[in-house]
Amino acid sequence: MTAYLLRRLPSLALVLAAASVLIFAVIRLVPGDPATALAGANATPEAVEAIRAELGLDRPWVTQYFAWLGGLLTFDPGRSYLIGGTIGSLITESLGNTLLLASSSLFLAVLTALVLGPLWAGTRKPWLEHLLTGINTLAVAVPTFVMGVALILLLGVLVPVLPSGGVPRDGLLANPSITVQYLLLPAVCLALPIGAVLTRYVAESLRTEMAQPYVVTALAAGVSRRRVLLRHALRNVLPTSLTVLGLQTGALLGGAVLVEFTFSWPGLGLLIERAITGRDYPVVQVLLILSVVVFAVLQLLTDVAHALLDPRVRLGGAR
């Protein structure tokens, strides 16, 4: 396992380093003077100068880059110019909301795949197969925010049973039953494409698995089809399904931005949207690097989990 990690980590570090340089360059590539842009239209020349000094824009690029990186690594990434407060406090305020949304969505997605995947693979009713195929194609294709607006329109406006956005007034922890009402639509929305891809993968792998000799043997020995599917085939399909789920984390991160914006869910996605429209570059930079790191780490974790479950992956590169 250590050898596997040692093989993976250098390339990960390289990618992250390159990404951090790119993201650092964002503020330098902005047309015009970043300090003027950050200070706003009505700022005095003194205020602009103060921002320039604070960001160190008069120092050499290399010094600036390492100062910025140092700030990131010591969890002191500077302050927000538009929204106010330190970037650290802005992130801690929003992080919990995003984590709640993302984990609920992942839970829903995995649950859907584990229930509908075997059902889809095991069914012998053509109508059910067609129905599941149709729903799946739609769920994969329809963009998260379009689904979000459609859900708000249906369940928030036309038949107003659920709140169409925002969070409960007393906070998310005050009353769980109310929180669930607010969480339901955004979580379903974010879960749909991920769950659909995962379900399709589980179903297709199960179908392949059901043609394997061991399945034929088990069936011939009188084990029920249902039992073979759920006890044997599903178990063999899970490790690679995990990798597919890991690859979907990109969709999860991008989707979170869109879903939070659609439902005014006050998480990191909404924060980055506000920062970008308000041209609050320091906040944008920190959130960009954060999402790249999270994306990379999640993918590494997926690969590690896959390697733990499947020795062929772990030893594959040793040849």
Added chain:
Amino acid sequence: MTELKAQEAQVKAEPDRRPVRRNGLTHGRGLVGVVLIGVIVLLGVLAPLLAPFSPQEQIEGANLLGPSGTHPFGTDEVNRDVFSRVLYGIRIDLFICLIAVPAGALLGGLIGLVASQTGIADVFAQRAFDVVLAFPPIILGIGIAAITGTGVLPVVCVVIGAELPLFGRLVRTATLKVRELPYVDAAESMGASRAWVLRKHIVPNILDSVIVQLALSASGAVFILSAMNFLGIGVKPPEPSLGGVLADAMAQLGSNTMYAVGPLLVIVVLVLGFQLIAQGLLAARRGGAS
């Protein structure tokens, strides 16, 4: 003898892949996809003839009207005809797709080809793709929009940036795979030049996968560009775009339902249509291979 003839017929039938590809689009899902995309393209192309109003014209006294004969999708919060805005929005969205997807495919394909031929270029290209792919597409869009500001060009850049590594990887892998095939090996050992092998064997072999990927990428591009417009970091208002109109409609769901339904339907049809075309092509290719 008859057996031999049957075999001959089979051999003759096999290399001709054209009918297979066409079949993918003339029945089943592929056909549905072609019809869906065709209708939207037609609506976009004919927008100047079909749209009853200019997309930016503010009609006096027509504030957030519901659907009617004159305004099929009603009017928006600043008295513009939503139907006309959706029609013109299709034009912008399709225009971006039409520029960015082929550009991404061409650039990515070229890089992939070069990478598959030379070792050092391969290392560079692969690491560069890794870095680009380290950003989820929407996040990449936000990063690029942060530098360039809003407008059509940033959206085109984001779509190219998101699609380029996909085509690069696809072409590189497919090329390496084809080069390993015995008959390519044989051709090379007989002194065939790289360019000849490329033109004669590699390009025809990878064309199928590239065409499927083009359809998938078009679907992905509609997603990315309408998402950017929806977030307000794409096409500048008052220029209409499907995502932009949808975002404006979000605030008015209570007063004019059709305001949101129009752009919503068009985006779904576009994304779904391209997906169905890809599925149709893929199914035809699988069918043709077996």
